[in-house]
Amino acid sequence: MKQRISPTLVHDGGKICCAACNHALAPAGQPWKRHAALSAVPVADLPGAGSGVNRAVLVRRFACPKCAALLDSEIALPEDPFLDDIVAA
Amino acid sequence: MDPITFSIIRHRLFRVVEEAVITLKHVSGSAITNEGHDLMVSLYRADGSLLMGGVGFLHHLTSAAEACKAVIRRFEGQINEGDIFLLNDPYTAALHTSDIYLIAPIHHAGKLVAWSACFVHVFDIGAMNPGGFAPDAMDIFSEGFSSPGLKLVDRGEVRQDVWDTLLNMVRGPEMVALDLRSMIACNNVARERMLALIDKYGVDTVDVACKTLIEQSETRLRERLRELPNGSWQSRQYLDVKGEVYKVVLTMTKQDDELVFDFTGSSPQSKYSLNCSKWASLGGLFAPLFPLLCYDITWNEGVIRPIRMIAPEGTIVNAARPAPISVATVGAIQSVNNAACSTIGKMLAASDKYADEATAVWHANHFAIFMFGNNQKGGLSIGILTETFAGAGGARTFGDGVDIGGEIPNPISRMANVETIEATFPIRYLFRRRLKDSGGPGEYRGGTGAELAIVAHDAPDGGIDYVLSGKGSGFPMSDGLAGGYPGGVNDYVWVHAPTDGHNADRFANSIEAIPGDKEPVSWGVFPLRGQDALYVRWNGGGGIGDPLSRPAESVLQDVINGVVSAEAAASVYGVVVESGRIDEGRTKAARLAQRNARLATEAAE
Numbered sequence: 190m191k192q193r194i195s196p197t198l199v200h201d202g203g204k205i206c207c208a209a210c211n212h213a214l215a216p217a218g219q220p221w222k223r224h225a226a227l228s229a230v231p232v233a234d235l236p237g238a239g240s241g242v243n244r245a246v247l248v249r250r251f252a253c254p255k256c257a258a259l260l261d262s263e264i265a266l267p268e269d270p271f272l273d274d275i276v277a278a
Numbered sequence: 279m280d281p282i283t284f285s286i287i288r289h290r291l292f293r294v295v296e297e298a299v300i301t302l303k304h305v306s307g308s309a310i311t312n313e314g315h316d317l318m319v320s321l322y323r324a325d326g327s328l329l330m331g332g333v334g335f336l337h338h339l340t341s342a343a344e345a346c347k348a349v350i351r352r353f354e355g356q357i358n359e360g361d362i363f364l365l366n367d368p369y370t371a372a373l374h375t376s377d378i379y380l381i382a383p384i385h386h387a388g389k390l391v392a393w394s395a396c397f398v399h400v401f402d403i404g405a406m407n408p409g410g411f412a413p414d415a416m417d418i419f420s421e422g423f424s425s426p427g428l429k430l431v432d433r434g435e436v437r438q439d440v441w442d443t444l445l446n447m448v449r450g451p452e453m454v455a456l457d458l459r460s461m462i463a464c465n466n467v468a469r470e471r472m473l474a475l476i477d478k479y480g481v482d483t484v485d486v487a488c489k490t491l492i493e494q495s496e497t498r499l500r501e502r503l504r505e506l507p508n509g510s511w512q513s514r515q516y517l518d519v520k521g522e523v524y525k526v527v528l529t530m531t532k533q534d535d536e537l538v539f540d541f542t543g544s545s546p547q548s549k550y551s552l553n554c555s556k557w558a559s560l561g562g563l564f565a566p567l568f569p570l571l572c573y574d575i576t577w578n579e580g581v582i583r584p585i586r587m588i589a590p591e592g593t594i595v596n597a598a599r600p601a602p603i604s605v606a607t608v609g610a611i612q613s614v615n616n617a618a619c620s621t622i623g624k625m626l627a628a629s630d631k632y633a634d635e636a637t638a639v640w641h642a643n644h645f646a647i648f649m650f651g652n653n654q655k656g657g658l659s660i661g662i663l664t665e666t667f668a669g670a671g672g673a674r675t676f677g678d679g680v681d682i683g684g685e686i687p688n689p690i691s692r693m694a695n696v697e698t699i700e701a702t703f704p705i706r707y708l709f710r711r712r713l714k715d716s717g718g719p720g721e722y723r724g725g726t727g728a729e730l731a732i733v734a735h736d737a738p739d740g741g742i743d744y745v746l747s748g749k750g751s752g753f754p755m756s757d758g759l760a761g762g763y764p765g766g767v768n769d770y771v772w773v774h775a776p777t778d779g780h781n782a783d784r785f786a787n788s789i790e791a792i793p794g795d796k797e798p799v800s801w802g803v804f805p806l807r808g809q810d811a812l813y814v815r816w817n818g819g820g821g822i823g824d825p826l827s828r829p830a831e832s833v834l835q836d837v838i839n840g841v842v843s844a845e846a847a848a849s850v851y852g853v854v855v856e857s858g859r860i861d862e863g864r865t866k867a868a869r870l871a872q873r874n875a876r877l878a879t880e881a882a883e
Contacts, residue, residue, distance in 0.1 A: 194628055254877065
């Protein structure tokens with residue numbers, strides 16, 4: 190039985206899976222982002238960025254490597270670790 | 279207690295607070311109170327614990343409880359009927375010196391039975407910069423007077439020596455006096471209405487109802503927490519001042535019926551005044567918790583009991599005296615608000631039952647511009663541009679955020695109309711409107727922020743000056759959820775007019791149309807004089823979900839409505855708009871290309 194983790198992720202069969210295609214990303218209860226497809230874009234390159242935006246700050250985008258559904262995003266400087274959200278199975 | 283009587287008393291307690299808020303606004307003469315609703319009124323038990331939290335800035339509910347307890351400790355044996363105490367020291371309980379608490383004991387038949395407390399951001403506090411925010415302060419000693427507790431009213435009589443001393447230390451003493459009198463009136467009304475309630479139902483019955491109300495809140499919040507999944511959720515906020523970057527880092531852990539907010543990893547305290555004290559951080563995390571988790575639960579001590587905070591000493595979220603702290607409310611406290619909003623939103627989104635209560639982060643960064651100078655009426659004006667309270671709604675899991683839709687920590691925040699501000703300050707607005715591309719992209723878009731530009735107008739001194747505490751122009755702070763992007767950032771631009779005498783476009787309707795050299799500014803005191811202009815934009819709310827999943831028709835409407843650019847429609851949403859219509863073929867190709875590009879990226883590992 191599937192258990193919701195977020196609008197884009199579920200627990201299924203002891204694994205964290207993409208809610209759209211059920212692709213397994215990581216064991217339940219473990220960080221999953223390092224198993225996602227990651228792309229990053231500088232905030233300064235997004236439409237509407239202000240004149241004072243830090244040139245280094247990124248929007249990290251984590252997508253399902255199978256179906257390309259966008260699973261999560263976060264703001265980060267390059268040297269900072271991923272934000273890991275852990276939902277108990 | 280029979281449920282009918284309990285329900286009536288609960289409702290009456292809320293109405294006591296409501297009526298006290300109305301009184302506060304009726305007596306106060308400042309825009310920040312009446313227009314921005316930078317205020318709070320609440321009731322407390324005899325021991326200082328929160329009984330009935332009111333509206334206004336919610337991070338004050340727990341801090342004012344601590345203020346009550348500090349007064350109880352300091353004035354043991356000297357708390358009399360009709361007294362009113364003042365406290366504004368951030369290292370004792372307050373958030374920053376400008377937010378003065380007036381705290382009044384409520385006695386019945388000679389016995390202390392409750393407290394009322396309120397605050398307003400006073401007109402001035404005697405800090406190095408007018409209005410109270412002191413971005414250049416090196417320590418709290420430059421941030422105005424700060425009292426860990428003093429008796430302002432003794433048995434119903436204002437202590438004139440104390441009153442005169444306070445007003446001797448501030449600019450615009452007549453306005454500060456009005457602020458203080460509004461809070462005295464507010465507390466008087468709260469006391470009268472509370473005593474009327476006790477007279478009608480009896481002190482013992484009201485006491486039982488108050489105890490029951492707190493127990494009920496605790497029980498209901500614990501039940502709710504047990505319904506939510508166990509887990510831990512993280513958030514990170516960046517603040518920037520003069521090129522230095524600070525972080526507020528939060529891991530929120532929920533286990534069974536308790537929540538722990540752990541700020542370990544946050545930056546060491548700053549030499550700049552964006553720090554906050556531990557009481558402020560506690561209040562800061564409760565500000566989103568009250569409306570997001572307790573929207574149908576009375577906000578009182580019962581809500582506080584299941585919550586624990588870890589805030590390492592000496593960090594930006596638990597600064598040590600005498601670190602400067604005057605910008606806290608729009609600095610570290612607001613980032614604590616945002617981080618807590620983000621983690622609570624993610625926890626709610628993990629629940630089938632409560633997913634619809636989840637939200638991305640709302641307007642995450644007050645721009646907090648305080649203007650000061652002589653006005654067109656021959657007086658002194660000090661005050662905030664109340665647009666800082668206008669906010670922007672974060673997206674929900676079922677819909678877009680509300681454009682310029684307020685903010686989570688203050689359910690009644692709002693902004694003044696342009697004419698009110700122009701009547702208060704010698705300035706003129708060139709424009710004020712929703713800001714394109716400021717709402718965080720997502721399947722559900724964050725609400726937009728806005729932009730404005732002002733010039734000096736009819737100013738006896740040729741203009742006016744302003745204090746800018748503009749952390750956050752470097753980093754987005756309104757986080758998205760589940761793939762949604764963050765809302766846009768704040769921006770502050772000083773437009774230096776050309777000096778050829780033919781420089782002023784009196785009707786410029788965009789930043790591009792204002793002639794002159796454009797200098798980004800963010801921290802300090804700056805002039806607005808001559809033909810120069812100040813351009814400000816404020817951040818939008820975060821989005822939720824994949825922007826490529828947003829219906830193309832919705833994106834088209836956003837473009838038509840001027841809240842999303844055609845460039846963003848194509849590059850972020852993958853929707854190609856030409857001549858006011860969707861190019862279906864190119865849109866399908868663009869979205870497919872963007873998805874394929876995601877698959878072409880490496881796994882993060």
